[in-house]
Amino acid sequence: MDLNLTPEELQFRDELRAWLAANVPPPFPGATSEEEKGEYFNFLRAWQRKVFDAGWTGISWPKEYGGRGAKLIEQAIFSEEWARAEAPPLINVLGMSLIGPTIIAVGTPEQKNRYLQKILSCEEIWCQGFSEPNAGSDVAGLATKATVDGDDFIVNGQKIWTSLAHVADWCLLLVRTDPNVPKHKGITALLVDMHSPGVDVRPLKQMNGDASFNEVFFDNVRVPAANVLGEINKGWQTAITTLMNERAHLGTGTYVAFKRNYDQLIAHARQMKRNGKPVSKDPVIRQKLAQAFMELEIFRLTNTRALSKMQNQHIPGPEGSILKIQWSEYNQRFQQIAMETLGPVAQLHGFDGGKWIYDFLRTRANTIEAGTSEIQRNIVAERVLGLPKSY
Amino acid sequence: MNFDLTKAQKLLQQSARDFFSRECKPERVRELMASETAFDAELWQAMADQGFTGLTIPEEYGGLGLSLVDLIAVTEEMGRACLPGPFISTLWAASLIERAGNEGQRKQYLEPIAAGEMKATVALLEETGEWNADAVMLAATKDGKEYRLRGTKHYVSDAAVADVIIVVARENTDLVLLPVERSAAGVKITETPGIDATRKLYAVEFDNVAVAESSALAFTTKTKEALEAATDVATVALCAEMLGGMVWTLETTVEYAKTRLQFGKPIGIYQAVQHQCADMFNFSESARSATYFAAWAVAENDPAAKLAVSVAKGYASDAAREVGNRGVQLHGGIGFTWEHNIQLFYKRAKSSEILFGDANYHREKIAEKVVDESEG
Numbered sequence: 001m002d003l004n005l006t007p008e009e010l011q012f013r014d015e016l017r018a019w020l021a022a023n024v025p026p027p028f029p030g031a032t033s034e035e036e037k038g039e040y041f042n043f044l045r046a047w048q049r050k051v052f053d054a055g056w057t058g059i060s061w062p063k064e065y066g067g068r069g070a071k072l073i074e075q076a077i078f079s080e081e082w083a084r085a086e087a088p089p090l091i092n093v094l095g096m097s098l099i100g101p102t103i104i105a106v107g108t109p110e111q112k113n114r115y116l117q118k119i120l121s122c123e124e125i126w127c128q129g130f131s132e133p134n135a136g137s138d139v140a141g142l143a144t145k146a147t148v149d150g151d152d153f154i155v156n157g158q159k160i161w162t163s164l165a166h167v168a169d170w171c172l173l174l175v176r177t178d179p180n181v182p183k184h185k186g187i188t189a190l191l192v193d194m195h196s197p198g199v200d201v202r203p204l205k206q207m208n209g210d211a212s213f214n215e216v217f218f219d220n221v222r223v224p225a226a227n228v229l230g231e232i233n234k235g236w237q238t239a240i241t242t243l244m245n246e247r248a249h250l251g252t253g254t255y256v257a258f259k260r261n262y263d264q265l266i267a268h269a270r271q272m273k274r275n276g277k278p279v280s281k282d283p284v285i286r287q288k289l290a291q292a293f294m295e296l297e298i299f300r301l302t303n304t305r306a307l308s309k310m311q312n313q314h315i316p317g318p319e320g321s322i323l324k325i326q327w328s329e330y331n332q333r334f335q336q337i338a339m340e341t342l343g344p345v346a347q348l349h350g351f352d353g354g355k356w357i358y359d360f361l362r363t364r365a366n367t368i369e370a371g372t373s374e375i376q377r378n379i380v381a382e383r384v385l386g387l388p389k390s391y
Numbered sequence: 392m393n394f395d396l397t398k399a400q401k402l403l404q405q406s407a408r409d410f411f412s413r414e415c416k417p418e419r420v421r422e423l424m425a426s427e428t429a430f431d432a433e434l435w436q437a438m439a440d441q442g443f444t445g446l447t448i449p450e451e452y453g454g455l456g457l458s459l460v461d462l463i464a465v466t467e468e469m470g471r472a473c474l475p476g477p478f479i480s481t482l483w484a485a486s487l488i489e490r491a492g493n494e495g496q497r498k499q500y501l502e503p504i505a506a507g508e509m510k511a512t513v514a515l516l517e518e519t520g521e522w523n524a525d526a527v528m529l530a531a532t533k534d535g536k537e538y539r540l541r542g543t544k545h546y547v548s549d550a551a552v553a554d555v556i557i558v559v560a561r562e563n564t565d566l567v568l569l570p571v572e573r574s575a576a577g578v579k580i581t582e583t584p585g586i587d588a589t590r591k592l593y594a595v596e597f598d599n600v601a602v603a604e605s606s607a608l609a610f611t612t613k614t615k616e617a618l619e620a621a622t623d624v625a626t627v628a629l630c631a632e633m634l635g636g637m638v639w640t641l642e643t644t645v646e647y648a649k650t651r652l653q654f655g656k657p658i659g660i661y662q663a664v665q666h667q668c669a670d671m672f673n674f675s676e677s678a679r680s681a682t683y684f685a686a687w688a689v690a691e692n693d694p695a696a697k698l699a700v701s702v703a704k705g706y707a708s709d710a711a712r713e714v715g716n717r718g719v720q721l722h723g724g725i726g727f728t729w730e731h732n733i734q735l736f737y738k739r740a741k742s743s744e745i746l747f748g749d750a751n752y753h754r755e756k757i758a759e760k761v762v763d764e765s766e767g
Contacts (some may be wrong), residue, residue: 001393001394001395001396001397001400001460001683001686002392002393002397002687003392003393003394003684003687003688004392004690004691006392007394009392014596053684069565073392073394144603243618248569266452266761266762269762270762280762280763281636283755286754286755286758286762287751287754287755289758289761289762290705290753290754290757290758290761290762291750291754292757293702293757293761294681294702294705294706294754294757295706297681297702298677298680298681298702301394301680301681301683301684302676302677302680304392304394305394305395305679305680305683307394308392308393308394308395309395322673322676325669326673326677327675334632345601376669377662377665377666377669377670378662378665378666378669380668380669380673381659381662381668381669382664382665384672385641385645385665385668385669385672386645386649387645387648387649387659387660387664387665387668388649388656388657388659388660389660390660390661390662390665
């Protein structure tokens, strides 16, 4: 075990640190109105373009597709530096964390050339069309169907909980291409142009008032056969690649946001007064803040450990399920601790632009999205511990 | 960067696993539990022959000169076997002697410790049970060329088998570290039987015990730093030992869930059981991440070392207990019996939770570094 950075890694870190010091924009003021949210979106899109132009997106992606060709461990260094510099997030997160790695793993050379670089540059934003009204945890039970018509597929059906669909240019869509075989064997993964005729996106308003995910309806949408990702009727294997990447990679990005939230809370705790002294001196609050730090730190370390392992084995393992449980449940506990630390003011929309109630409510989705905590525990039990399948 | 044990470390770990599964079976643990001191001289000598007693002791004193990361690969296996006896106590004392002793003292103590000929422990806690060295009150009074020790130390692990006890005492405002032989005149050792009979605790009374001034380990203001640094080493080694106990409990429970039938099916098919097993895995792997990092940080003198140690021990303290709770629960009635070996690991987890400070203690230490100051 050696956690010292190699000269190469050190150079990477120093270069990135210097670039961030010179280029991180001032924080975007809280966006509450629809107009402000639109502005924030444009701000993030422009930011990612800038990051891409400087060569800092797709750290571990091959160079030929616009990536940096670096090791996975540099991806971890990247996250830590990003957090340290308080740099804005990269908006095309699904493309970079899930869909891009899947295209790299199973795509044709033409697909790699066509799509990958535009993911990194944020020219094309991606969403992931997996869940349906009747296919949530049981994704393989999906009903959206695609039938062959000449050189095209014709897609009909509905997806739901589709994050970023309202701004997406492309969708990695799972469809049923053979209804007469066991459910896992009749699925195909398609790359679908979201601007195609027949695609209808309807935002869903969430409990925190935001509308970042959507219902997507497909009404006779024409998709060229060349847009099959992987093989026809072998879409489940493609989907598993995506889901493993989802569990393994989302963690790296979430750490950046979590660390920033944590530091922000500590700054408040030092400043706010309760019982005549700073909240940070309250012995009960101190215990809770320390517990949160411990869990956040362990998430960072486990994530780095998983990346280190992946670097040797090249494919994310089911251990990613641990990371998904760790970050989602940590974030729920953290947001509760934040509410307790901040006191009554935390519930107000006028405090920090409503950030704390927004985040507090948003975390309820953390243990549902990207595979529920229950499904993740099933995966750990079956695939890591070898217990019998329960369903 | 490589955040995993190296090939050599994995080999060392495997040989330790083979050794302890052969030499320290649960039946032997039970015999030692029931014995007076839980010490097995033959086993200790065999451990010394393997190099375990001198693993991190510098080569010039007969040790292997390996790092703390190598050591935790071995202490994890000690935990998996619930090894009784004074390994952690001796490691704590040796680390202290290495940091605070002069050349002669290092030679005097580290050589026989590495060879397996000497066991040692540290007497730190007093009646209040505080791990913070500032709480030490036991008086060392200067009397010519010697100190006189008066008072009682509590919760001293393995005192009855330690050939030397390093006493943390106070001379006016200064801390002093005084090696006292177990057999010295005025030393009275009384067992205070506790939850974990594999690592026995003692009250050690010092009735005007004379210690030559020249044998004191350190005279400088660095005494507290040396004590804290040595405690960090022992704490991380203990975290890995706790991890080994968690892994044993998880593996044993999963095996039971695969074979125990109810309603005609192995209970491991039910999600209520599966999810508790998944939580046990999460607890143990999280503790592993924190322990590995702490071992590396301490070995490298990284500025983050102290924080990393508190994260590791704070987390492991709660996790080891939580893993034990689930392990006993999933075993059902048999898990609550004296007959089942899970009791050995459950009790060890509890005594280890307390040793070197529990989660509350370490969370406060974390708060001092993270909540009070800005991070460095």
